[in-house]
Amino acid sequence: MDRDLVERAMSGDHDAFSQLARASIGRLYGIAQLIVRDPDRASDATQEALVAAWRDLSALRDADRFEAWLHRLLIRACHREARMDRRRRAVEVHELPLDDTAGRDELPALHDRDQLERAFRRLGVEERAVIVLHHLEGFPLSEIAGILGIPIGTAKSRLHRGIRTMRATLDADARVIQIDRGRTA
Amino acid sequence: MRDGFDRTLVTWLASERPPREPDGLLRDVLATTAVTRRRPAWLVWDRWTWSASAVRVVRVVRVASAVALVGLLTAILWFVLTVVGGPRPATPFGLARPGFIAFDAEEGIVLTRADGSDRRTLSQGDGQAVNPTWSRDGLHLAYWHRSAETRSWDLVVVDEDGGNPVTVAHGLSLKARESTLNQPSNLSWSPDGERIAFAADVGDGSAIFVAELARAGPTLITDPRGRGLDPAWAPDGSVIAYQHSLTETLHAVAPDGTADRQLSDLRNTTLWPDWSPDGAQLLVTARVGSQYDIFAVSANGSIQVNVSDHPSDEFSPTWSPAGNRVAWARIPMDGSARAWVVTANPDGTNPVEIREPADLAPPGWSPDGTRIYSYVQAPDGTFQELIVLDPVGVEAVVRLPADGNIGNGNWQRRP
Numbered sequence: 095m096d097r098d099l100v101e102r103a104m105s106g107d108h109d110a111f112s113q114l115a116r117a118s119i120g121r122l123y124g125i126a127q128l129i130v131r132d133p134d135r136a137s138d139a140t141q142e143a144l145v146a147a148w149r150d151l152s153a154l155r156d157a158d159r160f161e162a163w164l165h166r167l168l169i170r171a172c173h174r175e176a177r178m179d180r181r182r183r184a185v186e187v188h189e190l191p192l193d194d195t196a197g198r199d200e201l202p203a204l205h206d207r208d209q210l211e212r213a214f215r216r217l218g219v220e221e222r223a224v225i226v227l228h229h230l231e232g233f234p235l236s237e238i239a240g241i242l243g244i245p246i247g248t249a250k251s252r253l254h255r256g257i258r259t260m261r262a263t264l265d266a267d268a269r270v271i272q273i274d275r276g277r278t279a
Numbered sequence: 280m281r282d283g284f285d286r287t288l289v290t291w292l293a294s295e296r297p298p299r300e301p302d303g304l305l306r307d308v309l310a311t312t313a314v315t316r317r318r319p320a321w322l323v324w325d326r327w328t329w330s331a332s333a334v335r336v337v338r339v340v341r342v343a344s345a346v347a348l349v350g351l352l353t354a355i356l357w358f359v360l361t362v363v364g365g366p367r368p369a370t371p372f373g374l375a376r377p378g379f380i381a382f383d384a385e386e387g388i389v390l391t392r393a394d395g396s397d398r399r400t401l402s403q404g405d406g407q408a409v410n411p412t413w414s415r416d417g418l419h420l421a422y423w424h425r426s427a428e429t430r431s432w433d434l435v436v437v438d439e440d441g442g443n444p445v446t447v448a449h450g451l452s453l454k455a456r457e458s459t460l461n462q463p464s465n466l467s468w469s470p471d472g473e474r475i476a477f478a479a480d481v482g483d484g485s486a487i488f489v490a491e492l493a494r495a496g497p498t499l500i501t502d503p504r505g506r507g508l509d510p511a512w513a514p515d516g517s518v519i520a521y522q523h524s525l526t527e528t529l530h531a532v533a534p535d536g537t538a539d540r541q542l543s544d545l546r547n548t549t550l551w552p553d554w555s556p557d558g559a560q561l562l563v564t565a566r567v568g569s570q571y572d573i574f575a576v577s578a579n580g581s582i583q584v585n586v587s588d589h590p591s592d593e594f595s596p597t598w599s600p601a602g603n604r605v606a607w608a609r610i611p612m613d614g615s616a617r618a619w620v621v622t623a624n625p626d627g628t629n630p631v632e633i634r635e636p637a638d639l640a641p642p643g644w645s646p647d648g649t650r651i652y653s654y655v656q657a658p659d660g661t662f663q664e665l666i667v668l669d670p671v672g673v674e675a676v677v678r679l680p681a682d683g684n685i686g687n688g689n690w691q692r693r694p
Contacts, residue, residue, distance in 0.1 A: 123300035148312040153323030
């Protein structure tokens, strides 16, 4: 991230902030989409994070930490969206889209993806955020701890808890599949 | 090191990530930010909490908060256990659960359950301790103590576990009782458990005093010329009955020393009057001719009934806690024992004579009214056993031996 742009944005230059937003919005949206698992909620979280960044940018003490701070704002926005989503889920029924074009040869891959999706959805936003930032964005745990403002031990435990939960879900699914296969054999 | 699952997860995450943001999202963001006012830096929470040092400070604050919370919970727990869940007072009159029996022996003040368990001895330094008397609520025990060096008595009050001793009166004597019974005055607690009435010498006479637990120094409430003895605090707390030795009549006086009056015209009364639990009447020992009998006197003194009405001499009446039975000591006419214990209805009907060789001291009732106790006379004339009895039978339930001449039993009331 261009330090000069950040400093100009910090001093109130909206054009500079526009360039920063353009450079980061795709990445932020991708992270948000992975965490909240809903395109509309991801858009809302991304927008909320960037608006908060502009509104509070003067409070940033170190321009070099702009990107980390932006991630922090995004994760916070995802938390908020997830809370609203839980409330909304009481009156709405979400259905995962079925890919009708998938051929029989692709079925195992699609099945795995569904299982991963189901396992990932079982995680809380905290675990999802750490997994996405670590495994996809490549942040080391120490940096994630810094972004989220939590002890590194907490970041580690969230990552391990998330992976363990996903593994357990996938193992349980695998047992169910074996039983089903046994019945149809 | 990433294992197979991690690689699968990364691949899946990458495949799930949208290639770009939705159309119009950047436009919306920039349109919104263009009209969004910046906040002053000092108003932004992250400025104060989002840095390595701030994280450490927050962590310290969190730890301090946790420690403070634990301290607060500990304090609450302590409060609950010691204040709310601490010793609860018994009702001052009526039936109650039995607690510890206290009596004096050579070893000191002995506390024991009626079955002899949990026995322990209270000692207040050296010297002699006598006449333990539980407060009506069962939370305190008062007794007289004198050291080996002095001949005068101190009135000591301890908590029910024997702790926290407080001397509420100091340097007293009562010749009229010490010369005949080898002990100072009886002790009579106020119903609220905050004051104690007793008698003590004043010049050539004796008077009734009231000592307050919360205040140093007892208050004299009767004229010493009346030679007051044997105070008995009424259940409603309004008056203290006492033996007016000068006239050998029963008197009553308000706890503040006012309204001292002769309670009844019953003559030749002596020794320890005892109020009924409802405060409607007193039992008192009086001499008729050459014989001592038990009389019931109404609280206003208008009615006097001889409830023992027996050729033997009878002394030391006590009410059962429910007020439905009374007990006293009877000297057998054949001289075979120093005394027996008699229980009867309050009007003297349905008497039961318990022929254990007992003391002339008042027999005591358990707070639940199911037991009665006295002291067994040994061949040498001393009383070295406290005996707990069935009040309608004759068999001893438990014998509680102790060294020396024991007496002055008193049974703790528990809620």
